[in-house]
Amino acid sequence: MSMAYDYDMLVVGSGPAGQKAAVQGAKAGKRVALVERDNLFGGACVHRGTIPSKTLRENALRISHMRQNASLADFKLTEDLEMSALITRLNDVLVAHDMYMSRQIDRNGIERIQGRASFVDNETIRIDRVQAEPLTVRCETVILATGSYPRNPPNMPIDHENVLDSDSILSLLYLPKSLTVLGGGVIASEYASIFQALGVQVTMIDKYPKPLGFLDQDLCDTFVEVFEGMGGTWLGEREVEHVSWDGISEVTTECNDGTIVRSQKLLCAAGRIANVKNLNIENAGLSLNDRGLITVDEDMRTSVPNIFAAGDIIGPPSLASSSMEQGRRAASRAMDVEVSSMHDMIPSGIYAIPELSAVGLNEDQAIKKFGGSVVGRANFDEIARGQISGNTQGMLKLICDDKGEKIVGTMIVGEGATELVHIGMMAIMNEMKVDALVDSIFNFPTLAEAYRVAALDAISRRS
Numbered sequence: 001m002s003m004a005y006d007y008d009m010l011v012v013g014s015g016p017a018g019q020k021a022a023v024q025g026a027k028a029g030k031r032v033a034l035v036e037r038d039n040l041f042g043g044a045c046v047h048r049g050t051i052p053s054k055t056l057r058e059n060a061l062r063i064s065h066m067r068q069n070a071s072l073a074d075f076k077l078t079e080d081l082e083m084s085a086l087i088t089r090l091n092d093v094l095v096a097h098d099m100y101m102s103r104q105i106d107r108n109g110i111e112r113i114q115g116r117a118s119f120v121d122n123e124t125i126r127i128d129r130v131q132a133e134p135l136t137v138r139c140e141t142v143i144l145a146t147g148s149y150p151r152n153p154p155n156m157p158i159d160h161e162n163v164l165d166s167d168s169i170l171s172l173l174y175l176p177k178s179l180t181v182l183g184g185g186v187i188a189s190e191y192a193s194i195f196q197a198l199g200v201q202v203t204m205i206d207k208y209p210k211p212l213g214f215l216d217q218d219l220c221d222t223f224v225e226v227f228e229g230m231g232g233t234w235l236g237e238r239e240v241e242h243v244s245w246d247g248i249s250e251v252t253t254e255c256n257d258g259t260i261v262r263s264q265k266l267l268c269a270a271g272r273i274a275n276v277k278n279l280n281i282e283n284a285g286l287s288l289n290d291r292g293l294i295t296v297d298e299d300m301r302t303s304v305p306n307i308f309a310a311g312d313i314i315g316p317p318s319l320a321s322s323s324m325e326q327g328r329r330a331a332s333r334a335m336d337v338e339v340s341s342m343h344d345m346i347p348s349g350i351y352a353i354p355e356l357s358a359v360g361l362n363e364d365q366a367i368k369k370f371g372g373s374v375v376g377r378a379n380f381d382e383i384a385r386g387q388i389s390g391n392t393q394g395m396l397k398l399i400c401d402d403k404g405e406k407i408v409g410t411m412i413v414g415e416g417a418t419e420l421v422h423i424g425m426m427a428i429m430n431e432m433k434v435d436a437l438v439d440s441i442f443n444f445p446t447l448a449e450a451y452r453v454a455a456l457d458a459i460s461r462r463s
């Protein structure tokens, strides 16, 4: 490191992207500092997003299983259930995660600085600290990993008490009786189905005809079927125009077609935008693109050569999984460490009830690419493990090329989907033939057996 710099690399943000970037930089023998404004490490992923929502989901699933098996035990959910009772294990999960991350940061000799970073110029960062003087440091490379925050449409009176966003929804004190969910994306579908499974009367509203429209149509249809089967309401092709809180007990949502929905609470899940608040990116010569994101090249380098960016700040796929890899890659490229090009095979895992997961091409994309496609299906109710566990609403679709030989996609809905998908992912990455799934012996009874059943179905459909 040149004496002109305090650090070889300064990473801003300790979410999945920043954390992996800092560790990778330190592993390359560089002097690295990690700046985080919050007092705990982990970012939105740990404190407001992935981990809290999945902890709530786990309890919602247990409660819905208990309801389904009510004949075995006298089960009734307590009236006015406190939200904290539904995420009891969350604190243990967060503390364990923070400890694991802090140890990793310390073990690798990374300096932790608590404070809010902002650019003075492209190499100089000011860090405003709580109960300490501001710090100004010079660094050769900067990795921006400041994540995203909820996009709140202008007509949305978010007060974090009655009209909430995805950062505040888990701060609800009590489980509401009814909830309107604006949006049909991933966050909306996860929370809508989780709250519905907990017995809340949920109405989802989106301008698109179906939720999760980027997924295979059969998966979207199964999601809606199960959601409505639990008592939820899906209102597609409607734009929310006006939302108001009556000051007493009710939120009124008015749509462009005249539909009016009344509920106790509303969750706005209308997308997320890059978090560059107070970063003064213009001082470094950076600006946001027309989608409100930081643009990077395939090395994760921004338009300013010594500044890299990774994670939600650069936009889709905006996943914890891809953010970690982008962070690692950004640090490697910045330090001239050899790294292979990023794999385009990124699975989507949606932790709704039911779970959905997909990797590779869906049926429409396969038809576009090969001029046709052979699809093999297995319904979980045909699989012994599905029947035993009562997990009968699931389905696995194996998408093959036009000859029905090569596996090009795997689409799954049903419990276990986010784990099962990796078998399909490995098959696609290794260019496996469909027949190899039939020739393999799977544990019995397992849901993974659905792969063999779907493969047999695909083979029977070859022309």
Ligand SMILES: Cc1cc2nc3c(=O)[nH]c(=O)nc-3n(C[C@H](O)[C@H](O)[C@H](O)COP(=O)(O)OP(=O)(O)OC[C@H]3O[C@@H](n4cnc5c(N)ncnc54)[C@H](O)[C@@H]3O)c2cc1C
Binding pocket: 012, 013, 014, 015, 016, 017, 018, 035, 036, 037, 038, 042, 043, 044, 045, 046, 048, 049, 050, 051, 053, 054, 115, 116, 117, 118, 145, 146, 147, 148, 166, 187, 275, 277, 278, 279, 310, 311, 312, 313, 318, 319, 320, 321, 322, 323, 349, 351
């Ligand atoms: C409700 C919800 C559920 C999700 N579920 C999943 C899921 O199941 N699976 C999945 O893969 N992804 C999921 N995601 C997405 C995932 O959480 C994000 O993609 C991931 O957290 C992005 O990581 P990041 O490192 O870019 O940013 P973040 O995790 O947002 O971390 C950014 C950090 O930067 C800090 N920071 C910001 N500005 C400054 C500054 N000026 N100075 C210092 N520090 C600063 C912030 O305090 C924060 O700690 C979910 C997101 C949400 C909202």
Ligand SMILES: NC(=O)c1ccc[n+]([C@@H]2O[C@H](COP(=O)([O-])OP(=O)(O)OC[C@H]3O[C@@H](n4cnc5c(N)ncnc54)[C@H](O)[C@@H]3O)[C@@H](O)[C@H]2O)c1
Binding pocket: 153, 182, 183, 184, 185, 186, 187, 188, 190, 205, 206, 207, 208, 238, 239, 240, 241, 269, 270, 271, 272, 316, 317, 318, 319, 348, 349, 350, 351
């Ligand atoms: N399991 C996971 O991987 C996971 C979980 C949660 C979040 N995430 C990430 O978080 C990001 C943000 O998720 P999100 O669901 O907030 O965003 P999104 O962009 O996926 O969905 C927002 C939805 O809101 C709708 N909408 C916006 N304004 C509207 C209006 N006025 N009326 C009607 N509909 C309106 C849009 O049509 C869109 O469908 C995603 O990119 C996702 O990758 C991932």
